[in-house]
Amino acid sequence: MSNVVETVKQVVKPILDEHSFYLFDVEFVKEKGGWYLRVYIDKPGGVTIDDCVVVSDELSEKLDALDPDPIPQAYFLEVSSPGAERPLRNEEELKQAIGEYINVSLYKNLNGSKSFEGTLTAVDDDQLxxxxxxxxxxxxxxxxxxxxxxxxxxIKF
Known part of the structure; x- marks a missing residue:
């Protein structure tokens, strides 16, 4: 199913560029007997429900127009934000999070704990x-x- 994900990434990119959004992730998964195509989008300041509706409508139209159909089975299209507590999956996302409040889970104890929350102030090759x-x-x-x-x-409480 990776070809579905790659096709969707190619189709959604111009839509996102037009609206100044960026692609966080795409999933195509089978859950509870049905297929789900999930497209996670973001922008500085976060996305709104209206942003998700715009992308969903435009993406749905573009996918429906493709011949041959890249997704022949029935599926549910979901467009959403990656969430307020989204994972920081790579170096770029960590660097973008400088100045943000984050949670870090560790493989082993540091100063008596395996989990810390605080404001990320710097990132380098060796440490956060x-x-x-x-x-x-x-x-x-x-x-x-x-x-x-x-x-x-x-989220800081």
Whole structure:
């Protein structure tokens, strides 16, 4: 099904470029007896429901016009934001998150914990640097990159 994902990426790119959105991810998966084509979009400041509707309508029209049909089986098209607590999957996304509040899960304990939340202040090849005023006398934490299992944006409470 990777050919479906690649085709959808090619078809959706001009639509996203026209509206100044960017593609976060595309999934084509079978769940609960049905196929789902999920397209995750984003833009600085986040996307709205209206943004998702615009992309969904335009993408649906373009996919329906393709011959031969790249997705011959019935499917549900879902266009959405990757979410307020989206994963930070690669170097580029980590660097874009500098200044954002994030959650980092670790493979093993660091300072007695395997999970930290704070503002990401810097990223380099060796470490993530985070700050959180709740950490007392040492509000800055240097997290070695090789300990990071997952990183995601987080909502600060």
């Amino acid at each position: 640097i985070m700050e959180n005023d709740k950490w007392g006398k040492n509000p800055t934490l240097k997290v070695p990159r090789d300990l990071v299992a997952k990183a995601r944006l987080a």
